[in-house]
Amino acid sequence: MASSLSLLCIILCFSSLSVSFSEILLLPLTHSLSKTQFNSTHHLLKSISYRSASRFQGHHQRRQVSLPLSPGSDYTLSFTLGSDPPQLISLYMDTGSDLVWFPCSPFECILCEGKYNPSTTPPPPKVHKNATVPCKSRACSAVHSSLSSSDLCAISRCPLESIEMSDCSSFSCPPFYYAYADGSLIARLYKDILSVPNSVQPSLLLPNFTFGCAHTALGEPIGVAGFGRGLLSLPAQLSSFSPQLGNQFSYCLVSHSFDQDRVRHPSPLILGRYNEKEKDLGNDGAGFVYTSMLENRKHPYFYCVGLDGISVGRRTIPTADTLKRVDGRGNGGMVVDSGTTFTMLPASLYNKVVTEFGRRVGRVHERAIDVEDKTGLGPCYYYDKVVNVPAVVLHFVGNGSRVVLPRRNYFYEFIDSDKKRNVGCFMLMDGGDDADLSGGPGATLGNYQQQGFEVVYDLEKRRVGFARRHCASLWDTLNRT
Incomplete structure (x- = not known):
């Protein structure tokens, strides 16, 4: 009886996945900026122009990721992480970053200047410690700028004989450092179930999705859904699960003029290819x-x-x-x-x-x-x-x-x-x-x-x-x- 139930579960799971694979994934992008956040239009434009220039200049320094710490015209999307219990996370969609990451509990914010208040800010997601990524993995090497897995396992204190035998699976990928235009963070890699919402079909579940958890940050961090050309980006991980969905994505940004009252619809983010x-x-x-x-x-x-x-x-x-x-x-x-x-x-x-x-x-x-x-x-x-x-x-x-x-x-x-x-x-x-x-x-x-x-x-x-x-x-x- 138990084996029959297991078989039925497998059939149902694969049936739901085939539905998701045969269609696009349609996600809503929400514009995060409004004139009401600023004292004047002058202040709004000055803040955004400064941030645009800072981000551009940061691309010419030894920066690994850019973050919207100061107010900017960015678009957010939401996912559900884990299953026990599932936790809703809202991230900035960024084609200039190749990693999905967000602040996790416990979280320490340094020099936040009152911007981050644990008593009023929703608590960061919690992750299970046993969901860490091994040091001897492509993901660990990728997040550490292609440092060899042997070096990374040595940093993680895996014994020499285990490194030689490629037997370091119980040793976690060491923390990594990310710097950006006006702050920095230290994070670890984890794996968990990521639920990708879909407006036209049931949500798509991505098992063993790799992401970064920031436990310490200099400046208030805001999580990022990296859509860049990298091994750990969301499209890349989606492609390994379903090439049809991961090999192409598009978005269409609704015109706003920084006026939220003009925006009646979300901006569509489309994963996969549709027939025009x-x-x-x-x-x-x-x-x-x-x-x-x-x-x-x-x-x-x-x-x-x-x-x-x-x-x-x-x-x-x-x-x-x-x-x-x-x-x-x-x-x-x-x-x-x-x-x-x-x-x-x-x-x-x-x-x-x-x-x-x-x-x-x-x-x-x-x-x-x-x-x-x-x-x-x-x-x-x-x-x-x-x-x-x-x-x-x-x-x-x-x-x-x-x-x-x-x-x-x-x-x-x-x-x-x-x-x-x-x-x-x-x-x-x-x-x-x-x-x-x-x-x-x-x-x-x-x-x-x-x-x-x-x-x-x-x-x-x-x-x-x-x-x-x-x-x-x-x-x-x-x-x-």
């Missing part, structure tokens, strides 16, 4: 334009692409060769990044772009220098009723890979609270002198400029695609199937 022709996307059924992923040996988890030029109005400004490719030292290319808010360009390209933009707008409208100082953006211009701005187009390397940005993606309009005047600011930022960008990407495509597009990461064909979409409608369409 079978879905009634209406006027949003435009096909994707693709550009190839570039390999980056220094930052292998980045989604790097080549940027060929930027058009402002009718003038196309070509980029330097460093933005079209990545060299052996990790220099160059443009990173498509869900965790950076504003697009960052090298100074040489940025100056040419804003000069052309200013030539067209500045001859009609008054420059708002004081607003530029208060927001970190520019150029900014005052206007009375309406302001005409030139179109901005990104030209990626590849045959006809051009992406026309909607106006609201690169020109932010608001009321200057000091002068009570309408003002608009250009939203692509100066990433710094080209000489200071060695050892990292030449540019970053931020999530604000990705709004209103379905951005697809095709890991099987090593390409990134863009298609204009009404993201709220896409959520409704996929959620009905």
Whole structure:
């Protein structure tokens, strides 16, 4: 009787998995930032522009992960961890990180300056001590920057004879250190069941999912769901379980203008591939334009692409060769990044772009220098009723890979609270002198400029695609199937 029940359980389990495998996984992304969190629009934009610049500069230092410690325009998603009992965790979705991690209990926060209050903050998840990852595992080596398993087991005090016999399974992977733009942490690797929610089918259970638990952090940490190109990222672990779901993912960020009242739908995060022709996307059924992923040996988890030029109005400004490719030292290319808010360009390209933009707008409208100082953006211009701005187009390397940005993606309009005047600011930022960008990407495509597009990461064909979409409608369409 017991064996019959076991067989029935196995059949039912595999039946539920086959349903999940045959469909996409549709997850809701929630935008985490609102104007109400700040004293003024100036403060909002200044904070976000500062964080975008800090994250971009951190990519050119010896940083392993970037975190949204200061307020930023990031998107969260939720999972359930474990089964005894299951614990809900909310994480930031980040294509610039290759690890899923979050603070765990017991947790010590150093120099949090009152931001982290254990009495008012929900307690971090607890993990079972017997769920640690062995020192002699690919996961342990990956999180320790490919340090050999023998070295790691020696650090874990596995006896020499056991190391020689590859018999260190009872010795845990040693703690690892992660540094980021404005903090750091020490964490351990664990394994447990991860339940991935799905809006169109039952949740998918991933057994033995590997993740990092931070027990000590300098600065208030916020957990991250890494979607980068690494062994421990969520897509990579999902791919080992179901290649159909893990080899491609996409998201479509609902346009928000930092106003939560405008956002009536979540932004869809789609794991797996759906047939565009079978879905009634209406006027949003435009096909994707693709550009190839570039390999980056220094930052292998980045989604790097080549940027060929930027058009402002009718003038196309070509980029330097460093933005079209990545060299052996990790220099160059443009990173498509869900965790950076504003697009960052090298100074040489940025100056040419804003000069052309200013030539067209500045001859009609008054420059708002004081607003530029208060927001970190520019150029900014005052206007009375309406302001005409030139179109901005990104030209990626590849045959006809051009992406026309909607106006609201690169020109932010608001009321200057000091002068009570309408003002608009250009939203692509100066990433710094080209000489200071060695050892990292030449540019970053931020999530604000990705709004209103379905951005697809095709890991099987090593390409990134863009298609204009009404993201709220896409959520409704996929959620009905």
